[in-house]
Amino acid sequence: MAKTIEEINEKIKAGKAVVVTAEEIIDLVKQKGTKKAAQEVDVVTTGTFSPMCSSGAYFNIGHTKPRIKLGGGRAYLNDVPAYTGFAATDILIGANALPDDDPRNRVHPGEFNYGGGHVIEELVSGKDIRLVATAYGTDCYPRKKLETWINIRDLNQAVLFNLRNAYQNYNVAVNLSDRTIYTYMGVLKPDLGNINYSSAGQLSPLLNDPYYKTIGIGTKIFLGGGIGFVAWQGTQHAPNVLRSDNGVPRRGAGTLAVIGDLKQMKPRWLIGTSMLGYGCTITVGIGVPIPILSEEILKYTAVSDEDIFAPVVDYSGAYPQMKSDILGEVSYAQLKSGMITIQGKEVPTASLSSYPRAVEIANLLKEWILSGKFQLTKPVAPLPGVESGITFKPLKERPIED
Amino acid sequence: MVVSKRIVLHFPRRVVERPIVYRLVKDYDLEFNILKAFFTPEEEGLMVLELSGEQTDYDKGINYLTKAGVRIQSLSQDVIRNEERCTHCGACVTICPTGAFELDPLTRRINFYNEKCVACVLCIKACPPRAMEVHF
Numbered sequence: 363m364a365k366t367i368e369e370i371n372e373k374i375k376a377g378k379a380v381v382v383t384a385e386e387i388i389d390l391v392k393q394k395g396t397k398k399a400a401q402e403v404d405v406v407t408t409g410t411f412s413p414m415c416s417s418g419a420y421f422n423i424g425h426t427k428p429r430i431k432l433g434g435g436r437a438y439l440n441d442v443p444a445y446t447g448f449a450a451t452d453i454l455i456g457a458n459a460l461p462d463d464d465p466r467n468r469v470h471p472g473e474f475n476y477g478g479g480h481v482i483e484e485l486v487s488g489k490d491i492r493l494v495a496t497a498y499g500t501d502c503y504p505r506k507k508l509e510t511w512i513n514i515r516d517l518n519q520a521v522l523f524n525l526r527n528a529y530q531n532y533n534v535a536v537n538l539s540d541r542t543i544y545t546y547m548g549v550l551k552p553d554l555g556n557i558n559y560s561s562a563g564q565l566s567p568l569l570n571d572p573y574y575k576t577i578g579i580g581t582k583i584f585l586g587g588g589i590g591f592v593a594w595q596g597t598q599h600a601p602n603v604l605r606s607d608n609g610v611p612r613r614g615a616g617t618l619a620v621i622g623d624l625k626q627m628k629p630r631w632l633i634g635t636s637m638l639g640y641g642c643t644i645t646v647g648i649g650v651p652i653p654i655l656s657e658e659i660l661k662y663t664a665v666s667d668e669d670i671f672a673p674v675v676d677y678s679g680a681y682p683q684m685k686s687d688i689l690g691e692v693s694y695a696q697l698k699s700g701m702i703t704i705q706g707k708e709v710p711t712a713s714l715s716s717y718p719r720a721v722e723i724a725n726l727l728k729e730w731i732l733s734g735k736f737q738l739t740k741p742v743a744p745l746p747g748v749e750s751g752i753t754f755k756p757l758k759e760r761p762i763e764d
Numbered sequence: 765m766v767v768s769k770r771i772v773l774h775f776p777r778r779v780v781e782r783p784i785v786y787r788l789v790k791d792y793d794l795e796f797n798i799l800k801a802f803f804t805p806e807e808e809g810l811m812v813l814e815l816s817g818e819q820t821d822y823d824k825g826i827n828y829l830t831k832a833g834v835r836i837q838s839l840s841q842d843v844i845r846n847e848e849r850c851t852h853c854g855a856c857v858t859i860c861p862t863g864a865f866e867l868d869p870l871t872r873r874i875n876f877y878n879e880k881c882v883a884c885v886l887c888i889k890a891c892p893p894r895a896m897e898v899h900f
Contacts (some may be wrong), residue, residue: 411851413892473889548855549890556858633851635892645851645893700857700867713854714892717872 409723412715416526430505435497477642480634526596530568539678544639563694578741584649587631590622600754667694768816770839775809
C-alpha cells in the first residue's frame with residue numbers, strides 16, 4: 363500500500379486527498395484499524411502553539427542616503443536592541459531581547475512587558491517600528507546616526523528564523539520549595555502548589571513522527587500563520603533519549619530550526635509573551651503535515667495523550683542545579699485531567715501551550731491542503747535520528763587562569 | 765431580601781480621613797469584607813469591598829456613600845479578559861485563588877467567570893500574553 367509524496371500531491375491537486383488532524387486520526391484508527399486507515403488517509407496534520415524562546419527574525423532595511431553601516435554599530439527597534447554583527451543594513455532581533463533600561467529582575471519578579479518577541483508581533487501586525495541606530499562612519503558609509511520609522515512592507519527582507527522550536531516532549535514543572543518561584547514554565551506555587559506543562563501532546567508535530575521518518579530538512583510547514591520550512595535540526599536536538607515502546611520520547615528530545623517569510627505571517631500566530639520574573643519571549647504557531655507513506659507512519663500519528671509520558675522536574679532545585687533527578691513521570695492524559703497526585707498530594711495542573719490553538723492550526727493546515735494551495739514536500743535530508751548518537755551535552759567548564 | 769455585592773469604592777482625597785466604612789456598619793447594619801485596599805494620606809483611596817445586608821439597608825448605604833463623595837463601581841467590570849489576546853493556554857487556571865478560570869474539558873478553552881473574581885490582580889502579570897486587564 364506504500365504511497366509516495368508525489369502520489370499524495372497528485373491527489374491534493376485533484377482535490378481527492380484525505381486529510382485528518384492528529385486528533386481525528388486517533389478515533390479513526392480505533393474504528394477502522396491501522397491497515398484500513400493507512401489506505402484511506404493521505405495526510406495527518408499536527409499543530410502546536412506555545413512560547414518558544416529560541417526564535418528571532420532578521421531584516422534588510424535598505425540603504426540610507428548617505429549610506430550608514432550598521433554592522434559593528436548599534437541598532438534599536440522600539441528601544442529593544444537588535445544584533446548588528448552582519449553587513450551594513452542587515453539586523454537581527456531575538457525574542458528574548460530587552461530594552462537596555464528595562465528594570466529586569468531588580469525588583470523581583472520583573473514584569474518583562476516588552477521585548478524582542480513583542481517587536482516581531484508588532485512588525486507582523488503592520489505597525490510602524492522606531493529604528494534608532496548609531497555607526498562609526500567609514501569612507502564608503504559616512505553616516506553615523508539614524509532615527510526613522512520602519513514598516514514591514516518597506517523592508518527588503520523580513521525573515522522569521524527560529525533556532526529551536528517544536529520541542530519533541532518537555533519537562534513538567536513543579537516547585538518543592540517553600541516560596542513561590544517565577545520560571546519560564548510560569549509561576550510555580552510553593553510546596554507542590556501547581557504543575558505546569560507545555561506541549562500539545564497528541565497534536566504536537568514531532569510526537570507524531572517520533573523517529574523523524576517524514577519530517578526532515580526542507581519540509582514545508584505552517585509557520586506563524588504563513589508558510590515556512592524546516593531549515594535544520596533545532597539546537598539541543600537530542601534524539602537519543604529514553605523512549606516508550608511506541609517510540610515516543612519520554613524526555614525532551616528532537617527539535618526543529620524553522621524559517622519563513624515574515625511578511626506573509628499573521629500576528630494571531632506570533633504573540634509577544636511575558637513570563638513574570640523570567641523574561642520576554644514569543645508564542646509561535648507551527649503545524650507540520652505528515653504524509654501517510656506506510657502503515658507504520660500512520661501508527662505513529664495515532665498516538666494519544668495516554669501514551670505520551672513526560673518527566674516531572676523540581677524547578678526550585680533539580681532544574682537550576684542541573685541535576686537529573688525527576689519526581690516521576692506522568693502522561694498528558696493525566697496532565698489534561700486538571701489534577702495529578704504527586705507524593706501523595708493532589709496538585710492542580712495548568713498548561714502553557716494552547717491546545718485549542720494547536721487544534722486550530724492543525725485544522726487550518728488541513729484546509730490549506732484540501733483546497734490544493736498547500737502541497738507536501740519531500741525532505742532534502744533527514745534530521746539526525748537515534749542512530750546518530752547525538753546527545754544534549756552540558757557545558758564542560760574550563761576555568762581560565764591567569 | 766438579603767443582597768451581597770462586590771464593589772469598588774474610590775475615595776476622593778477629602779474623604780480618606782473619614783470613618784466611612786464604620787458608618788456603613790453602625791448606621792445601615794451592613795456586613796463588609798475588605799478584599800483589597802489602597803490608602804495613602806492626602807491621596808485618593810481605593811477599596812474593593814464585599815457588602816451584604818437587607819436590600820433596603822444596602823440601598824441606603826450606597827446612597828450614603830454617594831452623598832459622601834465616594835465613587836462606586838461594580839467589581840465584575842473591573843478585571844476583564846482581552847478576548848483578542850487570550851490564547852486559552854491555561855496558565856491562569858492555577859494562579860487564581862478563587863477559581864475564576866475554569867478549563868472546559870471538551871473544548872479545552874478557558875472560561876473566565878468574573879462573578880468569582882475578587883480583583884486580587886494576580887492573573888494580570890502571570891498571563892503570558894498579558895490578556896487580563898484591570899480597569900479601576
